[in-house]
Amino acid sequence: MPWTHRSFGDATASILRRMRKVIVTGGAGYIGSHTVVELAAAGYTPILVDDLRNSQERAVEGLTTLLGRAPELHRIDCADQAALERVFAQGRIDGVIHFAAEKAVGESVAEPLKYYTNNIGSLTSLLAVMERHGVRKLVFSSSCTVYGQPEKLPVDENAPDHHPTSPYGFTKVVCEQLLRDVCVADPAFRAALLRYFNPIGAHPSAHIGELPLGVPNNLVPFVMQTAAGLRDQLVVHGDDYHTPDGSCVRDYIHVVDLAQAHVKALAMLDEANAPQCDAFNLGTGHGHSVMEVVRTSEEVIGRKLPYTIGPRRAGDVASVYADATKAHEVLGWIAQLGLRESLEDAWRWQQRLES
Ligand code: NAD
Numbered sequence: 001m002p003w004t005h006r007s008f009g010d011a012t013a014s015i016l017r018r019m020r021k022v023i024v025t026g027g028a029g030y031i032g033s034h035t036v037v038e039l040a041a042a043g044y045t046p047i048l049v050d051d052l053r054n055s056q057e058r059a060v061e062g063l064t065t066l067l068g069r070a071p072e073l074h075r076i077d078c079a080d081q082a083a084l085e086r087v088f089a090q091g092r093i094d095g096v097i098h099f100a101a102e103k104a105v106g107e108s109v110a111e112p113l114k115y116y117t118n119n120i121g122s123l124t125s126l127l128a129v130m131e132r133h134g135v136r137k138l139v140f141s142s143s144c145t146v147y148g149q150p151e152k153l154p155v156d157e158n159a160p161d162h163h164p165t166s167p168y169g170f171t172k173v174v175c176e177q178l179l180r181d182v183c184v185a186d187p188a189f190r191a192a193l194l195r196y197f198n199p200i201g202a203h204p205s206a207h208i209g210e211l212p213l214g215v216p217n218n219l220v221p222f223v224m225q226t227a228a229g230l231r232d233q234l235v236v237h238g239d240d241y242h243t244p245d246g247s248c249v250r251d252y253i254h255v256v257d258l259a260q261a262h263v264k265a266l267a268m269l270d271e272a273n274a275p276q277c278d279a280f281n282l283g284t285g286h287g288h289s290v291m292e293v294v295r296t297s298e299e300v301i302g303r304k305l306p307y308t309i310g311p312r313r314a315g316d317v318a319s320v321y322a323d324a325t326k327a328h329e330v331l332g333w334i335a336q337l338g339l340r341e342s343l344e345d346a347w348r349w350q351q352r353l354e355s
């Protein structure tokens with residue numbers, strides 16, 4: 001069996017990892033920035049590739065505080081192969097974590113071309129440059145959206161017939177298939193397809209967190225902005241679903257837990273017996289309804305939230321939560337934080353944003 005960093009003591013492993021440069025596309029974004037922190041904590045050297053189209057300087061400033069130095073950031077479009085070439089040309093790139101993508105489900109229905117162009121184009125561009133530089137390890141941001149409404153809950157990675165309900169979801173299905181095809185063509189290529197459920201929360205330091213542009217589409221940022229007085233009231237999208245309280249059920253995963261799973265996945269790709277290309281659910285395994293999120297947020301914030309019940313939102317599935325057994329068994333990862341901690345960190349971050 002070839003050696004891995006695990007063959008050595010902790011100090012040696014850390015030194016070896018420090019020489020391991022990991023390119024993090026979308027590293028200034030919400031999940032990417034938290035992953036950069038966890039990579040650095042594990043001893044890797046993260047190199048960020050992000051044109052900041054959906055992030056802000058503030059994220060880079062927060063990272064600088066947390067890392068104790070400015071991160072290496074290349075403000076380039078992943079679709080720009082010539083620019084990517086210059087980043088890879090520095091050599092000794094150990095692997096890539098690819099977050100860069102468009103991610104707004106509703107917008108993808110209105111502007112499908114934008115989604116197919118960036119989400120698939122960024123990946124094909126990246127893979128072409130990786131091939132030229134002999135970099136053959138990729139951790140990919142996929143999504144539970146690939147499952148659509150699963151027949152069986154909790155949903156595991158073998159769920160049949162993936163039917164996403166949006167163009168965004170289809171881009172993730174296509175990217176996953178593209179990576180499987182690349183792995184068939186190149187037996188030395190390894191990929192981990194990480195299917196996130198609903199990432200929420202922020203770094204407990206409140207130096208980094210989610211920075212939604214404009215009116216948030218996602219539940220937790222909207223709840224927090226409502227609590228902060230930036231929105232008049234939350235609209236609960238439907239209370240007539242076949243769920244315990246009629247509102248939709250999701251698996252909310254703390255973004256720091258999620259970030260740590262990426263470090264585990266990267267390490268796993270080094271193992272001699274690692275699967276060549278495999279998908280992993282990253283969730284807590286617990287479903288919470290929208291109304292539970294509202295009630296728990298009220299407890300965390302310490303007062304009632306203004307909300308109203310509205311009609312169902314087009315494209316929403318009633319219920320989805322993860323069977324994350326495989327991530328536990330293969331990656332050695334399990335979510336540590338629950339809904340309350342996630343909401344506490346989200347609220348701390350929202351307050352920092354307002355201060
Ligand atoms: P985000 O928008 O905060 O981060 C994505 C980052 O990528 C942004 O900083 C953006 O500026 C950058 N980017 C986008 N296209 C780029 C390009 N062509 N070149 C360079 N930079 C580019 O999003 P996030 O929430 O951190 O999501 C990261 C990944 O996780 C995405 O692939 C998303 O589809 C996936 N995902 C997100 C969620 C979620 O709810 N946040 C859930 C499942 C999967």
Ligand code: WQD
Pocket residue numbers: 103105142143144145197198199217218219220222234235236237238247248249250290313316
């Ligand atoms: C959660 C629940 C809403 C806002 C999305 C993507 C998914 C993945 C994660 C990327 C739903 C309800 C929301 C509001 C509400 N992203 N809601 N009022 O839709 O489960 O998942 O993010 O891959 O692909 O679809 O997350 O936070 O938008 O909604 O009642 O103002 O909250 O109807 O039931 P969703 P969300």
